[in-house]
Amino acid sequence: MLKAHSHSDRFHDKGTYPCPVCRHGEISSMLLMETFACNFCQHIFTTNFDKQVLKMADSQLPLSWYWNGKNWKGIQREGAELGWGYLIAGLIFVLFPTGIIGIGAYLFPPLPDSPLSWLPLVWLILTFFSHLFCLVWLVIEYYQFPIFLYIRAIKRRLFASDY
Incomplete structure (x- = not known):
């Protein structure tokens, strides 16, 4: 499998990426599905490759992250900023x-x-x-x-x- 490590790497379905939730495991595409899953925390994510966004699918909270080419950056939810x-x-x-x-x-x-x-x-x-x-x-x-x-x-x- 391809590893995503350089800044020029875009988020795509063939790569493996660090998990934005546990920061320990890696997420990769699930077989025969259009989702990603972590091999450590076992969370499931939906993707938007055009916007380079990953969204947690197995949570009540709409947690989302943006891939900047090297790591995940959290996307703040409206009305949910912890100030x-x-x-x-x-x-x-x-x-x-x-x-x-x-x-x-x-x-x-x-x-x-x-x-x-x-x-x-x-x-x-x-x-x-x-x-x-x-x-x-x-x-x-x-x-x-x-x-x-x-x-x-x-x-x-x-x-x-x-x-």
């Missing part, structure tokens, strides 16, 4: 509940010799990390980042050398 508002909302989602718990623990500290004197600190840490986990999970779901496929592929590579 400062989303960053601030994410920070508030993580820090506001944590701050409430922290202020409560500071204003009403437990007695130092009580058996549950450790609980406010643990509750504060759990609040922070649970909200942070929710935020990270939303970002992973939004961008369809194949985290579980990465873990599975790493396991496969680690244990394949044992056989």
